[in-house]
Amino acid sequence: MIFELIKIAFNSLKANKLRFFLSILGIIIGVAAVIAVISIGEEATYNVKSRVSSLGSGLIIVTPGFRGGKGGKVSQEVSNVFSLELAEEIVKKSPDIDKVVPSIQKGALLKYKNNNFQARISATTPDYEKVLNCPVDEGRFLSEKDIEEYKKVAVLGKNVVTELFPEEDPLNKKIVLQTGSHKLVFQVVGVLKSKGQMMLFNFDDQVYIPVSTMMKRISGEKFVQLYLAHTDNPDRATDATKQIKFLLTRKLEDPDLFRVRNQQEIIETVGRVTSIMVLMLAGIAGISLLVGGIGIMNIMLVSVTERTREIGIRKAIGAKRKDILIQFLVESLIISITGGIIGLILGVIISALVAYFNHWPLILSSFSIVLAFIFSSGVGLIFGIYPAMKAARLNPVEALRYE
Amino acid sequence: MMKKILFGIKNVKKIYKMGEVSVPALRGISLKVERGEFIAITGPSGSGKSTLMHILGCLDKPTEGIFYFDGKNILEASEDNLAEIRNKKIGFVFQQFNLLGGMNALENVETPCIYAGVKKDKRIKRAKELLNKVGLEEERFSHHPNRLSGGQRQKVAIARALINNPALLLADEPTGSLDTVSGDEIIKIFQNLNKEGKTIILVTHESYIAHHARRIIHLKDGLIEEDKINNDL
Numbered sequence: 001m002i003f004e005l006i007k008i009a010f011n012s013l014k015a016n017k018l019r020f021f022l023s024i025l026g027i028i029i030g031v032a033a034v035i036a037v038i039s040i041g042e043e044a045t046y047n048v049k050s051r052v053s054s055l056g057s058g059l060i061i062v063t064p065g066f067r068g069g070k071g072g073k074v075s076q077e078v079s080n081v082f083s084l085e086l087a088e089e090i091v092k093k094s095p096d097i098d099k100v101v102p103s104i105q106k107g108a109l110l111k112y113k114n115n116n117f118q119a120r121i122s123a124t125t126p127d128y129e130k131v132l133n134c135p136v137d138e139g140r141f142l143s144e145k146d147i148e149e150y151k152k153v154a155v156l157g158k159n160v161v162t163e164l165f166p167e168e169d170p171l172n173k174k175i176v177l178q179t180g181s182h183k184l185v186f187q188v189v190g191v192l193k194s195k196g197q198m199m200l201f202n203f204d205d206q207v208y209i210p211v212s213t214m215m216k217r218i219s220g221e222k223f224v225q226l227y228l229a230h231t232d233n234p235d236r237a238t239d240a241t242k243q244i245k246f247l248l249t250r251k252l253e254d255p256d257l258f259r260v261r262n263q264q265e266i267i268e269t270v271g272r273v274t275s276i277m278v279l280m281l282a283g284i285a286g287i288s289l290l291v292g293g294i295g296i297m298n299i300m301l302v303s304v305t306e307r308t309r310e311i312g313i314r315k316a317i318g319a320k321r322k323d324i325l326i327q328f329l330v331e332s333l334i335i336s337i338t339g340g341i342i343g344l345i346l347g348v349i350i351s352a353l354v355a356y357f358n359h360w361p362l363i364l365s366s367f368s369i370v371l372a373f374i375f376s377s378g379v380g381l382i383f384g385i386y387p388a389m390k391a392a393r394l395n396p397v398e399a400l401r402y403e
Numbered sequence: 404m405m406k407k408i409l410f411g412i413k414n415v416k417k418i419y420k421m422g423e424v425s426v427p428a429l430r431g432i433s434l435k436v437e438r439g440e441f442i443a444i445t446g447p448s449g450s451g452k453s454t455l456m457h458i459l460g461c462l463d464k465p466t467e468g469i470f471y472f473d474g475k476n477i478l479e480a481s482e483d484n485l486a487e488i489r490n491k492k493i494g495f496v497f498q499q500f501n502l503l504g505g506m507n508a509l510e511n512v513e514t515p516c517i518y519a520g521v522k523k524d525k526r527i528k529r530a531k532e533l534l535n536k537v538g539l540e541e542e543r544f545s546h547h548p549n550r551l552s553g554g555q556r557q558k559v560a561i562a563r564a565l566i567n568n569p570a571l572l573l574a575d576e577p578t579g580s581l582d583t584v585s586g587d588e589i590i591k592i593f594q595n596l597n598k599e600g601k602t603i604i605l606v607t608h609e610s611y612i613a614h615h616a617r618r619i620i621h622l623k624d625g626l627i628e629e630d631k632i633n634n635d636l
């Protein structure tokens with residue numbers, strides 16, 4: 001019998017196709033939005049996480065802390081803390097840390113012949129290549145000798161090469177590096193493989209020079225901006241992080257002067273931030289699903305009123321309350337599930353397009369698909385039950401008198 | 404052997420409440436109906452004929468009184484009990500046909516069987532038999548009601564009323580919307596059904612139709628004014 005009632009519901013929906021289309025529209029939009037938002041959010045998160053992971057799994061980042069902005073003062077990044085000696089001390093005293101790479105970042109204008117490029121200087125040491133997992137494509141990376149002798153040598157990111165050397169081999173060419181009042185000539189010794197953007201940092205826009213050269217010839221300071229520490233054994237990243245914190249706290253006597261985060265923590269932070277955003281957006285999309293549900297209820301109420309006489313006839317020939325209830329409930333379920341399926345397809349197409357144009361992998365979580373399905377049929381059930389109950393409760397004689 | 408009495412009502416009243424005003428449509432009706440009877444109910448407009456038919460058809464409950472149908476106390480029956488009685492024991496034919504517009508003649512006839520849970524091939528077979536019996540041409544079985552004449556629609560409605568082989572056939576002015584030729588055809592069908600043993604009660608205000616019945620009950624102002632055997636037959 002349930003099969004017959006479903007057939008009846010299908011037939012009455014077929015009788016009014018435009019109305020059917022209008023009533024599924026709200027659900028389509030709601031479900032498509034939920035699916036797309038969740039999936040795009042996961043794609044974006046995955047993208048960021050995989051880039052963070054591509055730095056190598058044992059990375060620990062030590063940055064300056066912030067001094068609290070008490071008494072009307074804005075909080076400020078602490079400087080004059082990270083010396084080269086301190087970096088060496090960390091390697092020596094922390095059992096799980098095998099490398100610490102100092103880094104100074106600075107903007108610079110590069111010139112070669114008539115070509116200019118606004119690049120970022122990353123002044124660092126030879127270990128950078130291993131710690132940040134950015135292999136050389138041509139030539140070599142910075143060497144110990146470069147550091148010891150304050151050599152004016154540079155290793156270029158891929159974008160720098162395309163801008164400065166569109167038609168030439170950059171190796172052993174001399175480029176002019178201009179930053180502030182300094183204007184120095186550097187020799188190109190290597191080019192890195194392309195690595196791309198990671199959050200605000202684009203590896204391919206960097207020009208890498210020896211940290212000693214930077215400190216002696218350009219900045220004139222004794223301190224670097226940050227340390228990139230590395231542990232051999234990624235399983236011990238948490239311990240390694242603790243060791244650095246312990247050491248720095250003891251040395252600097254103020255835990256606010258520095259921040260230590262390992263890669264796992266960064267990934268988790270990124271994940272937390274994006275999932276909060278995704279949840280918010282999905283919530284908004286969910287509201288449109290709710291609006292779609294109200295649309296279904298509206299249409300079903302109109303339908304019940306219009307078909308009062310039909311309900312009267314059905315009751316007169318023996319339909320029980322539950323028969324009428326099921327008939328109308330099935331109608332709203334068909335509306336919402338059809339809308340849900342179309343919305344699902346639309347949502348998948350949208351997220352596939354977004355993934356395609358961003359060169360992300362397409363991630364469809366079965367969770368969001370199941371969620372959308374349960375949600376849309378739930379919406380049909382919840383917003384269909386009131387009109388269906390109204391239909392089922394009609395008094396047969398009064399329903400038959402309805403014109 | 405089956406009991407002779409199909410149902411009895413005693414001192415049945417129906418009072419419609421419309422806000423503060425109460426309209427007494429039936430003011431104390433008592434009636435016994437035996438199996439196989441053919442009864443015509445007459446009376447002026449507003450005398451309560453339709454109200455009585457609705458009560459006898461278990462579409463509505465009396466406000467007070469006693470009503471036993473087939474041994475069951477109707478005043479205490481639940482909505483679903485009444486629906487089941489309407490479905491299995493009573494066939495209702497209306498003046499306005501009351502067919503379902505979204506389906507064809509055959510499907511209309513089948514519908515009560517769906518609610519009774521009868522299997523598809525069985526109900527189609529029975530629906531076809533009944534449509535043949537009431538004399539609807541086979542090529543019209545697949546027509547929707549809006550493509551049928553009044554007489555044809557009423558035939559479909561009678562077939563639908565008969566599909567679950569009810570004990571009682573009720574007809575409220577079944578010829579009221581028909582021309583005399585098709586009206587006579589419909590009355591003929593009722594007569595034949597009664598000859599086969601079906602209990603029939605029909606409402607009419609046309610005396611020549613009433614005179615086809617063996618018993619004529621005249622209503623006035625919600626009361627039975629006259630309940631007589633038709634000796635003219």
Ligand SMILES: Nc1ncnc2c1ncn2[C@@H]1O[C@H](COP(=O)(O)OP(=O)(O)O)[C@@H](O)[C@H]1O
Pocket residue numbers: 419420421426427428446447448449450451452453454455
């Ligand atoms: N649903 C109703 N609500 C209020 N009054 C009604 C209702 N149905 C019938 N009546 C009133 O009850 C009386 C009997 O009506 P009805 O049984 O339809 O008479 P008949 O069929 O003999 O013309 C009339 O006065 C009518 O107005």
Ligand SMILES: [Mg+2]
Pocket residue numbers: 452453454
């Ligand atoms: Mg009437």
